[in-house]
Amino acid sequence: MRSSVPEELNYVDWFRHSSPYINAHRGKTFVILIPGEAVECTHFSSIIHDLALLDSLGIRLVLVQGARPQINRVLSNHHSSTPLDSDYRVTPQSQLLDVIQASSAVRVQLEAQLSMGLSNTPMDGARLKVCSGNYVIGRPLGVVDGVDYGHTGEVRRIDTEAIFRLLEDDNMVLLPHLGFSPTGEVFNLKSEDVATQAAIQLKADKLIIYTDEEGVFNQAGELYSELLAKDAEAILKDHSLQQLTQNALEACVQSVRHGVPRAHLISYHENGGLLRELFTREGAGTMIDEDSYEQLRPAHIDDVGGMMALLAPLEEKGALVRRSRDLLENEIDRFIVIERDGAIVACAALYPFEQEHAGELACLAVSPNYRGSNRGERLLKGIEQAAKEQHLKTLFLLTTRTAHWFIERGFSETTLASLPMQKQTLYNYQRNSKIFSKQL
Structure with missing residues (x-):
């Protein structure tokens, strides 16, 4: 047997x-986010190859470029410098062209690398289309604590519609750390801010940031493979991290707090770190998430007060049938809730009709402050799973206001006669609710 076989078997096992x-x-x-430091690292060509591989696997990529060391070098060559405060650079008018020059050089370098088609590499035969443009709208940071930041700015918004069109056409999108205003001005933005706002406004599935370190370490020098957002915030308060890692971790926390499911820190020094982080159980860096922090669980009696506060506005509008405290307490075992930081932000109930092998989905509600992050879908999946565990075959619901939401999730309109007889006798003709059902 060839000596290479064990190695090949290891590869097959990894691939599986x-x-x-x-x-x-x-x-x-x-x-x-690819900071300027990563562009100059030893493994930069490998990073490019890994990005090409992700693209070939059908992952839609939005790259954000930084250029801090390149800007520092251009300014130094011109015998000038500017102070950094929390990594925001004061950008006077006299230095704006230097900033644009450095940023443009990095952008061109990235586009050139992504255009290579080297044989015997992941780029062999790749046909990557990279688009860049004025998709980041900026505004001036202004005067902060008496300091005029000049052409340093902050993200006003991301042109998500234009970016989505490019992604749908199989383009890779490259966003520089420069923002443009409707009045034609150019602003030097913090690359972490661009990446954070791009992830949030695009409703991205992940924010990934390359840093100088592998991720975040504990006091014993051990790498955190995963951090909850609240624990990451506690680490940030210590101000014990390197500035680049501090900026990156702040960006990750902000993104997951605003609906991005996962954020990752990985080292640009590690060859293949991106692939290890995404395609192995162990990972290669630090992942920040909020799932455990926001818990989907069965309701218990202590939740009744929070549930009443959640349901009251919807009952006032007539979207839900009024439920008394006594009724909620008696039926608490029918409910599941999403708890966030001790508060009930969403709930739903399942009422089984065992003889007909059917279940009613009722009282699905999400707090207005926490909509837009798939909490409704999480509740629906939780109810569907509970119904299957009880060997129910059909899930039905009555609604007056949210028909289209349920239609988009596989429900079809049906008739009163299709409901269990007990439910038919309780139907409120005055509410005139529409009836929908779904086979499980």
């Missing part, structure tokens, strides 16, 4: 274990 991640990531949108 990575296939679930490949399937899970296909069609998803990742925002990846």
